[in-house]
Amino acid sequence: MIKEVVGDILNPKKKGPDVLCHVCNLEHTMGAGIAKHIKEKYPEAYEADQKTVISDKNRLGSYSVANVMHKAGTRNVLGPGFIINIYAMPNFGEFSYDAFYKAMSYLSHKLGEIKEKTGFYLTVGVPYGIGCNLAGGNWPITRAILEEIWGKSPIELTIYKLPLTIK
Numbered sequence: 001m002i003k004e005v006v007g008d009i010l011n012p013k014k015k016g017p018d019v020l021c022h023v024c025n026l027e028h029t030m031g032a033g034i035a036k037h038i039k040e041k042y043p044e045a046y047e048a049d050q051k052t053v054i055s056d057k058n059r060l061g062s063y064s065v066a067n068v069m070h071k072a073g074t075r076n077v078l079g080p081g082f083i084i085n086i087y088a089m090p091n092f093g094e095f096s097y098d099a100f101y102k103a104m105s106y107l108s109h110k111l112g113e114i115k116e117k118t119g120f121y122l123t124v125g126v127p128y129g130i131g132c133n134l135a136g137g138n139w140p141i142t143r144a145i146l147e148e149i150w151g152k153s154p155i156e157l158t159i160y161k162l163p164l165t166i167k
Contacts, residue, residue, distance in 0.1 A: 002150050002157045009125050009160035010037055012079065017125025017158055020080035021063075021107070023100065023135050025089040028054050033134045034127050038083060042068045045083035052087075059087040061102030080125065088131060095137035097145065104149050111155045124150070128161040 007013060009020060022034050030039040030046050039046040048066040052059055069081040084107060088100040111122050126146070131137035150157035 001153060001155070002146060002159065004128070004159045004161060006161050006163055008162060009127050010034075010041055010079070012160075016079050018080060018122040019082045019084055019107075019111070019124045021084040021086055021104075021124060021126045021130065023088050023095070023131045023137075024049060024085040025092055025135075026055050026057065026059055026087060027092070028052075035085075042066065042080075042083050044068050045085060048083070049085050057090060060090055060096055060099035061106075062087050063103050063107065081122075089135050093134065093136045095131050095135045095142075097137070097141060100131055100137070100142065101145050101149070104145065108149050108153055108155060112153065115154065121155075123156045123158065125158045125160055128159050130159075 009016065020038075022038060024030065024035055028050055030036060030049060044066040045068065048064040052064055064085045064087075066083040066085070067081065068079070068083055086100065086103045088096050088103060090096055090099075107124070111124065115121050129139050129142075130146075131142045132139045146157065146159070
């Protein structure tokens with residue numbers, strides 16, 4: 001199931017997603033776009049990225065996970081519990097739809113398994129235009145991939161649109 005909301009995925013006014021997904025390159029930078037803001041607010045996401053092998057093309061279609069559930073000894077109530085660094089950029093400004101599809105499909109499958117085994121339901125959030133802009137993807141294509149994977153899923157995917165991106 002997919003829904004769209006107006007708001008900042010990094011600073012939700014109400015309860016945000018349990019899992020926040022964004023696209024990363026293979027170069028351990030997280031130096032621009034939403035990745036930079038995630039790195040600043042949740043350094044654990046950058047640390048998870050740093051634990052992977054730099055420039056390893058075999059990482060395309062995979063992801064790293066950062067547990068950010070507790071910040072400064074307290075429960076991160078409004079923000080995410082986990083950050084997913086999706087590896088879908090073989091080079092700067094080059095987006096791989098196949099890698100994005102593979103990583104998101106696997107994530108959807110894993111979250112479905114968690115729900116089946118434990119009954120625990122995790123919600124997922126992505127920024128509007130994930131994989132586009134600096135990453136080089138095309139939003140209608142990326143959006144279609146999200147629709148295919150999450151459209152009929154029992155796991156809720158929310159697309160967060162900053163107020164300035166509404167047309």
